[in-house]
Amino acid sequence: MGGKVVFKEYDPDQLTFLPYKLEELVPQGHPVRIVSKVVDQVDVKPINRKYKGGGASSFHPRLMLKLLIYGYLTNTYSSRKLEEQAQQNVHFMWLLGMKKPDHNTINRFRSEKLSGVLKQFFSQIVQLLVAEGIVSLKEAVFTDGTKIESAANRYTFVWGKSIKHNKEKIKSQLDELWKYAQTLAGEERLDTSPTTFTEVNAERVKQTIASINAALAEQEDVDPKVKQKLKYAQKHWTENLKKYDQQEKLLGERNSYSKTDPDATFMRMKEDHMLNGQLKPAYNLQISTQEQFILNYSLHQTSTDYQTLPSHIDGYEALYDTLPKAVVADAGYGSDENYCILEQKGIEAYIKYNIFDKEQKEGIKDFSNDSLHYNQQENYLTCPMGQRMQHIGDGQRITTSGYVQIVSRYQAANCHNCPMRGVCHRSAGNRVVEINHSLRKHKQAAKERLNTDQGIKYRKRRPADVEPVFAQLKHNHGFRRFLLKGMSKTEVEIGLLSIAHNLRKWKA
Template identity: 85%
Template sequence: MGGKVVFKEYDPDQLTFLPYKLEELVPSGHPVRVVKQVVDAVDVKPINRKYKGGGASSFHPKLMLKLLVYGYLTNTYSSRKLEEQAAQNVHFMWLLGMKKPDHNTINRFRSEKLSGVLKQIFSQIVLLLQQEGIVSLKEAVFTDGTKIESAANKYTFVWGKSIKNSREKIKSQLDELWHYAQGIAKEELKDTTPLEYSEINPEKVKETISKINAALDDKEEVDKKVKQKLNYAKKHWPENLARYDEQEKLLAGRNSFSKTDPDATFMRMKEDHMLNGQLKPAYNLQITTQEQFILNYTLHQTSTDYQTLPSHIDQYGSLYNQLPKAVVADAGYGSDQNYAVLEQKGIEAYIKYNTFDKEQKAGIKAFSNDSLHYNEDENYLVCPMGQRMQHTSTGQRITTSAYLQLISRYQAQNCEGCPMRGVCHSAAGNRIVEINHSLRKHKQSAKDRLNTEQGIKYRKRRPADVEPVFAQLKHNHGFRRFLLKGISKTEVEIGLLSIAHNLRKWKA
């Protein structure tokens, strides 16, 4: 038989001689101590300026900042859950000195007081990392992007193409009404002309409909359906066009926006287990890292990464008054504009272009434009059969990011009877090619740089430096969707997430 079972003494109602101290319940080296130490060291004057003064007293900005940073560090993102933690969790209670802000106070601080100023706090923390020798703002950095879903309703969207089609439909129907009226009341409309597409606005359309109505007013032979159409047009078209004008202002050059979060753009998200694309309202998050620490973050309303790099690098410079010696990124950033911007700023671009990996494996494709020899002194190309292709013209092209490119055109002298014609080109006449010499030079420089010993090291290091950060944020810490709406508020969320990530890794 076994011995007598003995239980440890347990009396939850037993009084203690001295009350417990919260300080004794928080282990040394605990992340909450790191948050307190770092936030105490930063200057919160940028946040202080957001307070107007007067009225009831407010919780100190450092207390509120500690609450949010530690909340994001522990995957507690909801203001209501943060309110609960402040009242129940020993670590939060110790950090806040037993203060208990309610969820409305927490949300207002996050949405209003941190908006536009949190990046200044974030940069101070990065500078502390630099002082510790953990990161270097002057050395090479690694940049990449990911899309994070907006808090908006994913079924309430407006498309730019739909607005354009609706305008064209109104224009077409108005033309039909105009031509119908001309056939019946030509004399009344002899001094007026139909609207051009550029004139399709609420005032002009309303005026034109009034003219048509006035011309047809005393005509007995007017079709009843035309009268119904005119009544509908008078009532709805100016109102619809005014709405389209407002929607186009919100689009600001984008192809779409969400009605419940107009700052969010519909982007293709690869989220299911088969990585199938799904269109959802989202923001494009760009980060720059070093040793897996986030040094810079920006949010963008465009889904294409290459359009985000110039402003992303500009912010890096404004945050730290210095630029890195090199930027390492994947082929999504390899554009003529980005190479030119980095070159102008004196930054080495270790950035692939779209065909770099294929060229590494199989070489440059035979007969492609890139394979043609170029004589820079005399400005001509040489075709695969050795024939000169003379320069015929130079034109301009403006990219979707409003970047001006110069395009040179060359034409072969005689392709008739060439044995290579079938594989060289299939168009009628002599082969014509267009070359962007600026991009051609940038690609060659990038290729040479990427294939140096240093370039190979950076290429190997890039996926191990920046990509795991996204895995940490989205997979390990479950931040896949914003809680707040609007780019200014979502930037605050990313800022808190970035600060929390850096502090979590700093003392890990």
């Protein structure tokens, strides 16, 4: 038989001679101490300026900043959960000096006081990392993007194409009503407005419907369906057009937005739990990292990565008054505009173009545009059979970002009976190709740069530097959806998340 079982003494009502000090319950080197130490070093004057004098006293901005940063570091994102932690969690109690802000105070501070200024604190913390020699602002950075879902309702679509279609429909029906009124009442009964409507607006539609009603008022044989349509038009069209105008202002250059978060754009998400490629309201988060520390972040309303790079780099320069030596990114950023901008700023672009990986495996196809030899001095191309392709003109293409590209067109002199015609091209006449010489030059330079020893090192390092950061934020720490709505508030959330990530990694 075994010996007698002995239990440790347990008496929850037992008194202690002295109360515990919270200081003794927080181990040295604990992340909460790192947060407290770092936030004590940042300048909080930008937040102080947002407070108005008078009234009841407020919690100190430094206290509130510590609460939110440590909350995001411990995956506590909800203001109600943060309120609960401040009352129950020893580490939060030590950090706050036993102060207990409620969830409304926490949410107001996050939404209002940190809006527009948090990035200044983020940059100060990055500068501390620089001072420690952990990262460098002048070395290469690794840039990538991910989509994060908005807090908006997922099924509140407003589409730019739908607005355009509805306006065209009103314009077409108004034109039909006008022509019907002309036929029935005679042009002398109508005003001098044009008989076709190139565009419609609320005021003009209102006036036109009034004119049609007046012209048909004395007519006895008006089609009942026309009367019904006029009645509907008078009741709805003017208000609908006002609504469409307002929606187009909210859209701006986008093609969609959410009714419950107008700043969010509908995007396809990789994390698709329904596995049906469903569009969801989201924001495009861009980060630049080094040694898996976030050096810059920016939030965008466009789903395409290449459009985000110019403003992202401008943001980096505004934060630190310097630029990185190089930007390393995948093919999603390889555009003529981006290559040009980085070249002008003196930044080395280790950025793939759309077919770089394919070319590495298979080489350049014999009959592709890029395979055609270009004689710059005489401005002609040479086709695979050695025939000159003469320059026949230039044109312009304007990208969605407004960047103007110059496109040159070249045409072969005679493709008739060419033995290679079937694999070279399938058009009816002689082959015509369009070449963007600026892009072609940048692609060639990028290819040479990416295949240097340094370029190969950067290409190997990029997926191991920036992509794990997204895995940390979204998968390990469960931040897949914003809690707040609107660009200014979601930028605050990303700022807190980025600061928390850097401090968590600094500790590690």
